[in-house]
Amino acid sequence: MIKFNTNLSHSKKNKFYTVFILIFITILYTAAISTALSEREYMQPGYVFGTNYYDSYGEPEIYASLMGDSEFERGETAQLKINLVNKGVLYGFKYDTTVETKEGKHASSLKELEYETRRTTALGIKVEMFSPSPYIKVEPNTSIQYMEELFPGELPEDKLIYTITISNEAPAGVYYLQLPLLYEYQSQIRMAKNDVARYGLSSLDHITSYTTANRTLIIPIFVKAAPKFEVVDVAGCLVTGESHNITVTYRNSGETAVEDANARVVVMRPLSVKQSVVNMGTIGPGESKTALFDIYSDTDAVIKNYGIDSEIKYFDEDGETAFSDNLKVNVPIQKATEKIGIFTIAVVGAFIVIIYLIINSIRTKNKFD
Numbered sequence: 001m002i003k004f005n006t007n008l009s010h011s012k013k014n015k016f017y018t019v020f021i022l023i024f025i026t027i028l029y030t031a032a033i034s035t036a037l038s039e040r041e042y043m044q045p046g047y048v049f050g051t052n053y054y055d056s057y058g059e060p061e062i063y064a065s066l067m068g069d070s071e072f073e074r075g076e077t078a079q080l081k082i083n084l085v086n087k088g089v090l091y092g093f094k095y096d097t098t099v100e101t102k103e104g105k106h107a108s109s110l111k112e113l114e115y116e117t118r119r120t121t122a123l124g125i126k127v128e129m130f131s132p133s134p135y136i137k138v139e140p141n142t143s144i145q146y147m148e149e150l151f152p153g154e155l156p157e158d159k160l161i162y163t164i165t166i167s168n169e170a171p172a173g174v175y176y177l178q179l180p181l182l183y184e185y186q187s188q189i190r191m192a193k194n195d196v197a198r199y200g201l202s203s204l205d206h207i208t209s210y211t212t213a214n215r216t217l218i219i220p221i222f223v224k225a226a227p228k229f230e231v232v233d234v235a236g237c238l239v240t241g242e243s244h245n246i247t248v249t250y251r252n253s254g255e256t257a258v259e260d261a262n263a264r265v266v267v268m269r270p271l272s273v274k275q276s277v278v279n280m281g282t283i284g285p286g287e288s289k290t291a292l293f294d295i296y297s298d299t300d301a302v303i304k305n306y307g308i309d310s311e312i313k314y315f316d317e318d319g320e321t322a323f324s325d326n327l328k329v330n331v332p333i334q335k336a337t338e339k340i341g342i343f344t345i346a347v348v349g350a351f352i353v354i355i356y357l358i359i360n361s362i363r364t365k366n367k368f369d
Contacts, residue, residue: 051191053109058090060122060185062150064217067159071222075168075325082160082179082219084127086150088120115189115206122150123210125183129162129219132178135170136221139163150183164221168325172225172255179217187211228254229312229324232288238271238306238333241299248329250280250312251288258283258314258322263291265329266309270298283314297333305332 067081093116125147129138145160164177188209233249250263261280267273273295280289295308308331312324 053112053191054093054116055188056090056093056116056119058088058092058120059211059213060086060088060120060150060152060183062086062088062122062125062181062183062215062217064179064219066219066221070220071224072166073224074166074170074226074228077163077165080129080162080164080177080219080221082127082129082162084125084147084150084156084160086120086122086152086154088122088152090117090120109191112189112191112206115186115208119186120152122147122183122185124148125150125181127160128180129164130178130180131164131175133170133175135167135223136175136177137165137167138177139165166223170223172223174220174222177219177221179219180214181217182212182214184210184212225255227252227256227258227283227285227314227316227322227324229327231310231327231329234329234331236331238295238297238301238331240297240301240303240333240336242336243274243294243296246293246295246329246331247290248293248310249288249290250283250327252283252285255285256317257285257287258312258316261289261312261314263310263312265293265295267295270301271306271308272296280312295331299336301333303333303335305330 063085065083065085067083072078093113127145127147129143129145131138139162142161142163145162147156147160150156186208190207190209229250230253231248232251234246235249236244236246238244238246248263248265252258259282261283262277263280264277265273266276273293275294278291278293280291283289308329310327310329312327314322314324316322
């Protein structure tokens with residue numbers, strides 16, 4: 001029983017030591033955090049360490065514009081150079097603390113006025129480009145740009161450059177790219193009191209407070225109206241060792257008409273074509289035209305679907321020669337049915353004649369008998 005009590009006593013002591021150690025660690029951790037916070041407060045003195053002589057009014061006003069041409073073509077990858085300008089205006093001041101006739105305070109208040117003029121400068125600017133349209137993609141590695149500062153009335157030397165890719169399926173028209181901005185600006189200046197010297201900040205003459213701001217700017221770009229062709233129907237089938245007509249229907253799904261449109265196919269062995277270019281004339285927006293191609297397939301052609309390359313050459317609205325994208329024409333090939341040759345027909349014919357002569361001879365003999 002005595003031994004049992006001794007173990008119990010040791011157990012209680014162990015629990016006591018464990019709790020004591022945990023409390024001690026917690027105190028040290030709390031002290032470390034308090035020290036870190038205190039140091040941060042010394043580096044950034046608060047409200048009580050400064051005097052506010054004036055309140056200023058105004059803030060940055062940032063605008064964006066696209067440098068160069070804002071019109072692009074379908075399928076194009078382009079770089080957009082964006083220029084930011086700060087049109088912020090300082091509207092005025094309002095005194096907050098009377099300086100009376102004390103020379104030191106008067107000089108300090110004038111110094112604050114100088115600092116207050118920086119209120120309209122934008123600082124730490126993050127500029128992201130975003131496309132709400134699925135037809136325009138902003139390259140991720142260029143979608144976010146940064147500027148250290150932007151002063152009012154000054155043009156930055158370095159432009160913001162973003163890379164975009166326009167889909168081949170993008171309809172013509174205007175698209176609005178978004179530029180969300182995130183930045184800071186100086187919201188208040190307080191002139192430091194003599195008390196800050198006690199905390200080792202004797203060189204600090206003012207305390208700055210900042211406000212975070214955000215706004216979204218719009219950059220419009222335009223996708224040019226242009227013809228756009230697609231294959232909407234393929235009729236016909238190829239047969240090994242034979243020539244067959246393949247009918248291809250093309251549609252202009254774009255916004256502008258074309259003139260003197262010529263459809264051209266490019267084939268390789270085991271296929272060949274008698275006339276590879278077919279004129280289809282003028283094709284308006286939404287209109288379809290058909291081209292007929294006579295294509296021959298070698299006897300040893302593999303039985304499968306063949307993808308034939310085709311394109312359309314045309315004159316656009318400006319009278320310039322242009323070409324469509326590659327338009328794939330899928331055509332199946334079938335194996336030719338077995339045919340009876342001339343020799344086989346001759347042999348069968350001769351055999352029939354011989355049989356006929358034999359039968360006829362037997363009938364004649366039986367008649368005379």
